[in-house]
Amino acid sequence: SAVISQKPSRDICQRGTSLTIQCQVDSQVTMMFWYRQQPGQSLTLIATANQGSEATYESGFVIDKFPISRPNLTFSTLTVSNMSPEDSSIYLCSVDGLWVAGGTFYNEQFFGPGTRLTVL
């Protein structure tokens, strides 16, 4: 399929600061999403990253806390703003509608490796 990378892979941050997580895909994708996975828990969708327009947020998540950018078909960022210890979690990007070399199209959702965030 494709290579999905995230930066940073992990970070330890002080409360009140912000962290921007990058997600890069080596092929064009139709859709990109951001999820949160708290320790020992399931995955919760934060938002859909829309290319060239504002992200669509799920209930309980707001733009001021989790601003998202998606400037093109292969890249997105998620910022965790004004962090508190409750934001400690793994943040994962995912992609759907994936075009790879040779014209193959994957209408399935694949995940990046995740960013492990610890807020002190």
Next chain:
Amino acid sequence: GENVEQHPSTLSVQEGDSAVIKCTYSDSASNYFPWYKQELGKRPQLIIDIRSNVGEKKDQRIAVTLNKTAKHFSLHITETQPEDSAVYFCASSSNTGKLIFGQGTTLQVKP
């Protein structure tokens, strides 16, 4: 709102036995049902999926069944091996592409 219930939360089987994980969804518009396997410290990996126009799909030792009327779908793993030990997540999605995940099942396969 949309919801996916997954059972059991933990499952322990002997190597070679079968394992079954069940999920129930609430959104009638759901038409895509993937299953993910997540090993400790790793990303979720898609292992099998099913769309609403079929009732069953099989890939070697794993199979998924879907009952749209009852809004149930299940993962079946036969001839389990120790390397099948992981957390398994079911999910559902409609045409939006957004995945709603179940709570996860920790599968332990004892040698």
